[in-house]
Amino acid sequence: MSPQPEQYDVVVLGAGSTGENLADRARAAGLSTVVVESQLAGGECSYWACMPSKALLRPPSALAHAHALAGAKQAVSGSLDVAAVLARRDEFTSHWHDDSQVDWLRDSGIDLVRGHGRLAGERAVLVDGERLLTARHAVAVCTGSRPHLPDVPGLAEAHPWTSRDATSSARVPSRFAVVGGGVVAVEMATAWRSLGSEVTLLVRGPGLLPRMEPFAGELVAEALTEAGVDIRFDTEVTELHRSGPIVELHRSGPVTLALGGGDRLEADEVLYATGRAPRTDDIGLESVGLSPGSWLEVDDSCTVRGVAGGWLYAAGDVNHRALMTHQGKYQARIAGAAIGARARGEQLDTQRWGAHSASADTAGPPQVVFTEPEAASVGMTLRQAERAGLRVRAVDHDLGKVAGASLYADGYRGQARVLVDLDRGLLVGATFVGPSVAELLHSATVAVVGEVPVDRLWHAVPSYPTISEVWLRLLEGCRDATAAR
Template sequence: MTSTSKNLTVDVIIIGAGPTGENVADRAVQGGLTAAIVESELVGGECSYWACMPTKALLRDAAALRAAKALPAAGGAVTGTLDPAAVFARRDQFTSSWKDAGQVEWLTGAGITLVRGHGRITGPRAVTVTASDGTTTDLQARHAVVVATGSSALVPPIPGLADASPWTNREAAAATSVPGRLAIIGGGVVGVEMATAFSALGSQVTLVSRTRLLPSVEEFAGEQVADALRTYGVTLHLDLDAAEARRDDAGEVHLTLSNGTEVTADEVLVATGRTPNTKDLGLEHVGLEPGSWLKVDDALAVVDDSGQLEDGWLYAAGDVNHRALLTHHGKYQARALGDLIAARASGQEPDLSAWGRHAATADERAVTQVIFTDPEVVAVGHSAASAEKAGIEVGVVDYDLGSVAGASLHADGYRGQARMVIDEQRKVLVGFTAVGPDISELLHAATIAIVGEVPLDRLWHAVPAYPTISEIWLRLLESAGRDR
């Protein structure tokens, strides 16, 4: 229900109605509290309209087509190429054509008050919301204010780039036509996923990255994705910067790279990172810097260098706290936080132990990620390098996924690799990374093993079905036993 009141008092105010904010509000209401959620754009947030859902819809048809072509009979039965209009139409179904009526209906059913407009913190537990028509609503929270405003694409200060009208993830996710030539600046997740999608849709794609591809995951995974992109006709310029950009009178974009190479394209997509949506949030009223990421403790209370602010009424969840810029981790934080606020409101002492219900410790120990390229990349917990940096006595076990019976059945010429990172002192898994076609569902088994701190000896009794790709777990354990 939409509030028309100029003054409203509730138990919890949430600024930002993306998946994180929605889940905080829902858990707080389930815990017996009242909640108002503030949103200046579409209810459902970045993930629903410009990130997770539409981008994965853009990628899915290409993945299915490539999977079919990897088998002789199925590949022989496939004729023609992808129809971009059909791909875009299916994408539109997942975004509800950029209308949020369904999401608003869910809020109403959950008993959450929606206040549309731009929210700014104006004092302790106080938020003023300015609607598009200039009217304001003053909100007061009895217990907590939660910032869940997310992040936006970062456009780097490359000379001429801003004037060249670049795409960000939003324009790419909502595209209604396929550019003949697409230049992508950035070799992270957005860059490689959109290179995969648009090359399949018919674009001639050039990707420029100042590092190797996917620098946040194990190097072998990025190398296999790079090899695949080259196979699909993508031109890669790695370890180079875009030094200058301009769009000419004919509409073409010209990039000059740091080695002098010139790249010409019809559109340029910037995928170089994110910036927090905190510039006009009123942070100055609580002694924080506008435009900054919000530092939080494991209970997601906003803190500064001197400790917790005020008396613990201000919280931040999701991208804006910079712990793990992933929708599923934002929702994980939200579940813990909504329950925590409800517990504190009732006078209970929440469980903030290492794996306590109200502590978002997985953001440090077991961040999970699937990169929906072809081949897919999955990762959870430590890489070998991050484990060593954390002071862990590291053991690394690698195995060729293509030699697993289930993988060879899955696709002819299957190529992939898996890595376990082991804490040798405790003999438990602390990290897992794999790359290969259709492996995203492997990830949760690794996540459970890491979060549950399951000893390797116990994992021997988790018997994988034959012949499935999950047999990789047996092969990794066998290799670990031989090596130790």
């Protein structure tokens, strides 16, 4: 007997931050909305990614900043209280309970259905094979992504850590191997080294943070090495073996990693931080003519391509445009507004920077790597700009020569770069590396995404003495470059 359908205006698959924001926008447009979630409401960011990872990273960062100032460092004694750091991390995850998120959904007028949802044809979602939800206007897939594990002999049997284990572990491994050179790899190497692990970072390529300017990876690598992390570049893991029994996924023995060239490394835990894959393998994509396990291609309103009728949306990691929480929430607001407009019979504003156009994803979204030093970027790198055929000039400045930075930390080390498009007189990229440079990033984002002309930006005078004064030097270089074009 088929289940009796329950009808809503909008059905959202996934109650992470993206799904919550999309549901909120749809509800604000007056549409009845339900969210389907099989795990915790609040999703990856709240419990296993952004919040716990930054909670782990903030205490060592604060300690490092205190040690960088004469007068303050003499007052600091001892090392981090590991138990207190982990307890604070647990507070930020609400101890992996989602009561507050459930309350927020209820108070926002959004229904929550617990269970595994699968598309069941046009505008329909079947939950746990028993409960059928239908949508008058739209179904939105906001199921996010999961860690991608490569096909390495012995990897599955070794039960490696993924990002979830690395941010939620209640114990500090004595010997910790990290495979990868991207954001998760360097952040978790930073966090667990500060908590006492002997960390070995195994990087397949020649440098860290390959999607940022080369100097970002170089400065982060230098700091990790100074902190005691053993970084091995151009290194590939060819096989793994875990000794001892594994009972209910409890990892009881050390793992041995065979490395290219014949070397071996023994660790108590190994984290694989080697990319992400979409959580779309079991959500019924085949019922609407799409391939299970695939990224969902969307237009700028986050409408899924290849599905007739314009009723299926995908926002956040699952569409592979920009795998960052803030961009997922941005897309969610765009998609929610688009769904509301279509429900009212309005034509979408899909012009660049229009209300229903997630154009900022393609401009190079802002990103911060919360290592010590921090690395922050928005827009293109020099290499990307040149590959795109732009005539650009890189303007660099040593952040240690900025008065505000030198006051911030004795011996401040950092680097800033902006890219100016010589033909248009606009900034198309910015990268900052140094302690607390994350706070510089939004001004750069406004400049790059807002396409504010350099001649106008030059009149935005930074306060003295702050780290932001670096803008004065960067923009002087930009004006000189554009004047000489």
